[in-house]
Amino acid sequence: MHLRRLEMQGFKTFATRTVLEFTPGMTAIVGPNGSGKSNTADAIRWVLGEQNNRNLRTKRSEDVIFAGSTKRSSLGMAEVTLVLDNSGGWLPIDFSEVSISRRGYRSGESEYLINNTRVRLRDVLDLLLKANVAQDSYAIMGQNMIEAVLALKPEERRVLIEEAA
Amino acid sequence: MHLRRLEMQGFKTFATRTVLEFTPGMTAIVGPNGSGKSNTADAIRWVLGEQNNRNLRTKRSEDVIFAGSTKRSSLGMAEVTLVLDNSGGWLPIDFSEVSISRRGYRSGESEYLINNTRVRLRDVLDLLLKANVAQDSYAIMGQNMIEAVLALKPEERRVLIEEAA
Amino acid sequence: ISAGFTTTYDLVATQFAHYFTLFFGGGDARLELTPPEDAATSGIEIMARPPGKRLQSLALLSGGERALTAVALLFALLKVRPVPFVVLDEVDAALDEANVGRFADALRELASGTQFVVVTHNRRTIERADTIYGVTMAEDGVSRLLSLRLSDLPPDLN
Amino acid sequence: ISAGFTTTYDLVATQFAHYFTLFFGGGDARLELTPPEDAATSGIEIMARPPGKRLQSLALLSGGERALTAVALLFALLKVRPVPFVVLDEVDAALDEANVGRFADALRELASGTQFVVVTHNRRTIERADTIYGVTMAEDGVSRLLSLRLSDLPPDLN
Numbered sequence: 001m002h003l004r005r006l007e008m009q010g011f012k013t014f015a016t017r018t019v020l021e022f023t024p025g026m027t028a029i030v031g032p033n034g035s036g037k038s039n040t041a042d043a044i045r046w047v048l049g050e051q052n053n054r055n056l057r058t059k060r061s062e063d064v065i066f067a068g069s070t071k072r073s074s075l076g077m078a079e080v081t082l083v084l085d086n087s088g089g090w091l092p093i094d095f096s097e098v099s100i101s102r103r104g105y106r107s108g109e110s111e112y113l114i115n116n117t118r119v120r121l122r123d124v125l126d127l128l129l130k131a132n133v134a135q136d137s138y139a140i141m142g143q144n145m146i147e148a149v150l151a152l153k154p155e156e157r158r159v160l161i162e163e164a165a
Numbered sequence: 166m167h168l169r170r171l172e173m174q175g176f177k178t179f180a181t182r183t184v185l186e187f188t189p190g191m192t193a194i195v196g197p198n199g200s201g202k203s204n205t206a207d208a209i210r211w212v213l214g215e216q217n218n219r220n221l222r223t224k225r226s227e228d229v230i231f232a233g234s235t236k237r238s239s240l241g242m243a244e245v246t247l248v249l250d251n252s253g254g255w256l257p258i259d260f261s262e263v264s265i266s267r268r269g270y271r272s273g274e275s276e277y278l279i280n281n282t283r284v285r286l287r288d289v290l291d292l293l294l295k296a297n298v299a300q301d302s303y304a305i306m307g308q309n310m311i312e313a314v315l316a317l318k319p320e321e322r323r324v325l326i327e328e329a330a
Numbered sequence: 331i332s333a334g335f336t337t338t339y340d341l342v343a344t345q346f347a348h349y350f351t352l353f354f355g356g357g358d359a360r361l362e363l364t365p366p367e368d369a370a371t372s373g374i375e376i377m378a379r380p381p382g383k384r385l386q387s388l389a390l391l392s393g394g395e396r397a398l399t400a401v402a403l404l405f406a407l408l409k410v411r412p413v414p415f416v417v418l419d420e421v422d423a424a425l426d427e428a429n430v431g432r433f434a435d436a437l438r439e440l441a442s443g444t445q446f447v448v449v450t451h452n453r454r455t456i457e458r459a460d461t462i463y464g465v466t467m468a469e470d471g472v473s474r475l476l477s478l479r480l481s482d483l484p485p486d487l488n
Numbered sequence: 489i490s491a492g493f494t495t496t497y498d499l500v501a502t503q504f505a506h507y508f509t510l511f512f513g514g515g516d517a518r519l520e521l522t523p524p525e526d527a528a529t530s531g532i533e534i535m536a537r538p539p540g541k542r543l544q545s546l547a548l549l550s551g552g553e554r555a556l557t558a559v560a561l562l563f564a565l566l567k568v569r570p571v572p573f574v575v576l577d578e579v580d581a582a583l584d585e586a587n588v589g590r591f592a593d594a595l596r597e598l599a600s601g602t603q604f605v606v607v608t609h610n611r612r613t614i615e616r617a618d619t620i621y622g623v624t625m626a627e628d629g630v631s632r633l634l635s636l637r638l639s640d641l642p643p644d645l646n
């Protein structure tokens with residue numbers, strides 16, 4: 001299974017609809033400080049069901065919605081869609097292409113969709129758990145991951161191994 | 166007051182006698198990972214009387230002495246001398262040039278010298294306190310200083326200001 | 331549970347030693363259980379020996395050496411519990427040219443079996459990518475994405 | 489004591505706002521006392537607005553923006569309580585070219601009154617130095633120092 005495409009609209013600094021096409025091998029994302037690189041990684045976490053504000057660098061859940069700038073007003077909704085190639089059957093769902101979407105509103109509510117069908121958060125999490133893309137599986141190493149790993153005490157490092165078991 | 170010269174021998178990776186001449190303006194230190202750049206900053210801290218292993222990236226005080234490598238055996242003593250220009254009278258001592266030295270032995274003992282005269286640690290610390298080069302005056306910003314500052318809680322940031330008052 | 335831990339631990343320890351030597355172009359490293367080793371609560375110590383140096387605890391290494399050692403551990407975990415894709419956000423930030431080169435070579439090899447999305451400032455990492463996206467921000471606070479070629483990047487990019 | 493704190497706090501706050509705008513080439517930032525502001529234990533919040541963006545708490549900024557904001561605070565402290573020399577160890581590591589350029593320009597200006605020893609990988613910072621030392625390590629685990637000129641450095645050094 002691999003990522004095919006990421007679509008963002010209204011998510012953090014991606015106020016206007018943006019589409020990234022991934023290749024199966026290696027995709028590099030470059031740019032100046034504060035341009036939106038880590039925000040792209042956050043979008044992938046968020047659409048896969050991340051609930052922990054700490055992991056999204058937000059204080060409240062509505063902080064993922066474009067908050068406006070000196071030249072633009074804020075938006076009311078953030079929407080991210082991740083399209084996955086499933087031709088290897090990694091996800092236990094009978095589609096060769098799977099799209100997972102999330103919409104977030106300023107009320108704090110989120111809607112989830114799999115292949116454009118409304119589902120609950122737990123349906124998204126269950127699907128990913130079986131594909132080994134659960135939140136703690138190190139599929140996404142954030143910008144302070146190295147620091148965090150180095151700061152772990154010996155007992156805490158044990159927990160890393162236990163989670164991989 | 167400014168730094169004139171730093172001499173190291175047996176200090177961490179500086180097994181052989183090394184001399185750095187500083188200019189009054191800006192001196193840059195460059196090189197690959199693990200080559201000894203931060204060790205140079207540690208040497209300046211150490212000769213100015215640093216006692217806290219954490220600030221020297223050591224576990225025991227003898228860790229500052231060259232511990233040997235695959236091709237060399239370890240040494241028994243580390244010695245660092247820092248020569249300061251005092252023509253502005255910043256240090257309350259009647260010399261236009263002041264040299265501060267420290268020798269460390271595997272027993273854990275340290276000797277301190279000012280202008281080649283044996284003194285106690287407290288004499289070195291008192292001298293520097295008056296010159297505003299005390300340990301907490303941010304004269305030396307280590308490699309994890311940025312991380313540490315960003316990690317401070319609001320109450321801890323207050324302490325930074327209180328120390329500057 | 332404990333047997334599962336031991337098996338996983340051994341696998342991770344082996345992979346960690348392998349990745350360390352690969353990334354550093356030499357040297358060796360190992361994980362150690364803190365005493366008592368058979369306790370269900372013993373911790374894991376990291377001992378590392380960059381090429382030419384002596385074995386020592388992680389705390390005594392340089393900034394770049396520590397970062398590369400942490401990456402070796404994270405890759406060991408990924409190898410033991412494979413995931414279909416990995417997003418790396420500036421894990422190569424503290425590395426010098428030589429270390430970035432080895433790290434990027436290792437990424438390139440792993441990328442044949444696992445998909446990588448890598449946020450980076452390092453030219454050597456970018457050189458090994460199949461696709462490059464540039465993100466920029468105009469004065470309106472909105473991110474914009476551009477597809478780039480290597481030749482689009484300024485020559486002195488980090 | 490409290491009066492001393494208030495005076496120092498105001499000085500640091502003013503300098504912090506100044507350095508932030510200088511380093512970012514625009515925008516503004518401020519320190520805020522957490523309520524109740526007159527308490528002897530109130531904390532200090534950092535609010536920052538990089539150019540073109542909205543004011544927000546430090547936690548929401550990017551890696552490089554956070555690093556540069558922290559450097560602005562540290563320089564504000566140095567300005568309020570001056571020291572004769574400063575040693576900086578890779579404080580510019582997370583900064584992109586444009587930010588490094590502004591930071592290095594600010595360093596250059598300050599260096600006329602304060603001596604700086606700067607460990608760095610960034611070419612733009614190195615370009616502004618009066619003296620450059622290269623540290624290398626041979627296979628014997630021993631550091632060696634060389635006096636360098638800018639022309640000695642490889643062109644694609646970070």
Ligand SMILES: Nc1ncnc2c1ncn2[C@@H]1O[C@H](COP(=O)(O)OP(=O)(O)OP(=O)(O)O)[C@@H](O)[C@H]1O
Pocket residue numbers: 011012013031032033034035036037038039040063064065066067068143538541544548549550551552553
């Ligand atoms: N909801 C939002 N609305 C508008 N701007 C936002 C929102 N959330 C975050 N931002 C802005 O996004 C910027 C951070 O972007 P990001 O973390 O992606 O940068 P980056 O490209 O990774 O930079 P660096 O190289 O410094 O790590 C910050 O300036 C922040 O103010």
Ligand SMILES: Nc1ncnc2c1ncn2[C@@H]1O[C@H](COP(=O)(O)OP(=O)(O)OP(=O)(O)O)[C@@H](O)[C@H]1O
Pocket residue numbers: 176177178196197198199200201202203204205228229230231232233308380383386390391392393394395623
């Ligand atoms: N007492 C000692 N004897 C021998 N080697 C030592 C001693 N103390 C530290 N070292 C070695 O010094 C190295 C660290 O050097 P240093 O921190 O100066 O690197 P650096 O040039 O700052 O690198 P980076 O760019 O990664 O920060 C480590 O490899 C460590 O093993």
Ligand SMILES: [Mg+2]
Pocket residue numbers: 037038039143419550551552
């Ligand atoms: Mg980032």
Ligand SMILES: [Mg+2]
Pocket residue numbers: 202203204308392393394577
């Ligand atoms: Mg260092």
